[in-house]
Amino acid sequence: MSTGRSENTTLATAPVEPTANSHRVTTDQWTRLTPAELSTVRLLGQGLTNAQIAHDRGVSTRTVECQLRYAYLKLEVAGRSRLTVAAAQHFAQAS
Numbered sequence: 001m002s003t004g005r006s007e008n009t010t011l012a013t014a015p016v017e018p019t020a021n022s023h024r025v026t027t028d029q030w031t032r033l034t035p036a037e038l039s040t041v042r043l044l045g046q047g048l049t050n051a052q053i054a055h056d057r058g059v060s061t062r063t064v065e066c067q068l069r070y071a072y073l074k075l076e077v078a079g080r081s082r083l084t085v086a087a088a089q090h091f092a093q094a095s
Contacts (some may be wrong), residue, residue, distance in 0.1 A: 003017075024086075025075045025077065025086045025090065029063055029074060029089060030075070032074040032089075033070075033071060033075070034067075034070075035069075036057075036067055037067045037070055039045050039057060040053055040057065040064055040067040040068060040071070041068070041083065041087045043056060043057070044068065044080075044087055045086075045087025045088040046091070047051055048086070050064045063089075068080075071083060
């Protein structure tokens with residue numbers, strides 16, 4: 001029995017094109033971060049909250065927010081979860 005819809009089975013096997021959401025952070029981009037920004041992003045990659053990062057680093061949460069904002073710009077990453085994943089991958093490779 002036909003539903004009148006044509007089924008397209010080629011979509012499931014079509015290659016996925018890179019999108020803005022699949023941006024990879026390059027080594028050159030990581031070198032743009034200051035030591036303080038790098039330290040903050042490293043802790044973010046470990047899953048810490050802004051308050052936990054601030055406590056660990058001995059700075060205010062406002063400082064952490066500012067450092068993360070600059071990291072988003074310098075690494076061209078949109079969103080905390082993407083930055084967390086990028087940081088976890090970067091620092092896992094570095095060790």
